[in-house]
Amino acid sequence: MEREPLVYIDGNLVPKSQAKISVFDHGFLYGDGVFESVIVTDGVAFKLKEHIDRLYDSAKAICIDVPMSKEEMIKTIVDVVRANGFKNAYIRIIVTRGVGDLGLDPRKCSKPTIVIIVDKIKLYDDDVWSKGLTTIISSVRRDRVDATTHEVKSMNYLNNILAKIEANAVGADEAIMLDDRGFVSEGTADNIFIVKNGVIYTPLRSSGILPGITRARVMKLAEELGYKVVEKDITPAELLTADEVFLTGTAAGIVPVVKVAGRVIGDGKPGPVTRRLYEKFVELMRDPSEGVKIF
Numbered sequence: 001m002e003r004e005p006l007v008y009i010d011g012n013l014v015p016k017s018q019a020k021i022s023v024f025d026h027g028f029l030y031g032d033g034v035f036e037s038v039i040v041t042d043g044v045a046f047k048l049k050e051h052i053d054r055l056y057d058s059a060k061a062i063c064i065d066v067p068m069s070k071e072e073m074i075k076t077i078v079d080v081v082r083a084n085g086f087k088n089a090y091i092r093i094i095v096t097r098g099v100g101d102l103g104l105d106p107r108k109c110s111k112p113t114i115v116i117i118v119d120k121i122k123l124y125d126d127d128v129w130s131k132g133l134t135t136i137i138s139s140v141r142r143d144r145v146d147a148t149t150h151e152v153k154s155m156n157y158l159n160n161i162l163a164k165i166e167a168n169a170v171g172a173d174e175a176i177m178l179d180d181r182g183f184v185s186e187g188t189a190d191n192i193f194i195v196k197n198g199v200i201y202t203p204l205r206s207s208g209i210l211p212g213i214t215r216a217r218v219m220k221l222a223e224e225l226g227y228k229v230v231e232k233d234i235t236p237a238e239l240l241t242a243d244e245v246f247l248t249g250t251a252a253g254i255v256p257v258v259k260v261a262g263r264v265i266g267d268g269k270p271g272p273v274t275r276r277l278y279e280k281f282v283e284l285m286r287d288p289s290e291g292v293k294i295f
């Protein structure tokens, strides 16, 4: 029988089935916390440092002072992955406001809770590359730039979950969300790109997106491969009439979209630009110079 994954909770390693936190933790009571996800492929934790930078930026934005340095955090994560012995894994790092009382005042929480989970995740079926994803355009909008903020990877995912429920209700694989102005924003846990006449477009940071780490690397990769990449406001009509559409994210990697709101994208098959980027990206994920080598 496979051994249970070990979960780090505030300095202790406990088996998954016993990994529990207090019901008075404000992460649980109020979604008051931040998180990150990192993928380990063949022993390489892709862009681990960048994820830790974003974790600390998210924490800073909501006034959580993470009780360890970034260097200690990286070392702890590496130790937890090694203790689990997984060469291919999904890491979830969570920092909550900590245990407080039933009121929401963060001053009542004396110390943030740190949790590091090392496990597996599977977002889409294995046939995603032969079939591509079908999507809807959700009625649920991403936050405005001056709202709680989409730029913080916080424990508030309710609008993304509501959008996913809409996709599930009609049997689509994923939902594409618009920003408060009606421009294309992102998927429920992925950034979006479109390809039109050989040029690659992606929404601006001000369009309700989480500035994705995969997004940033894919933009650089596309430029390295000679494509022109443009960040701009994308209208729903531009999305529906694109030659190719794809999503990017830590857990998903690069995934092709072949249908949006009933419209077939291109010829209904994953497109050549998406495929070329994917093939190169898969190599990058194993490249120690693109992350931290754990094994």
Ligand SMILES: Cc1ncc(COP(=O)(O)O)c(C=O)c1O
Pocket (backbone or CB within 6 Å): 037, 160, 186, 187, 188, 189, 190, 191, 209, 210, 211, 212, 213, 214, 215, 248, 249, 250, 251
């Ligand atoms: C809302 C949202 N957008 C985009 C992304 C993609 O970001 P990244 O590439 O950093 O995983 C994620 C996943 O982390 C997400 O949760």
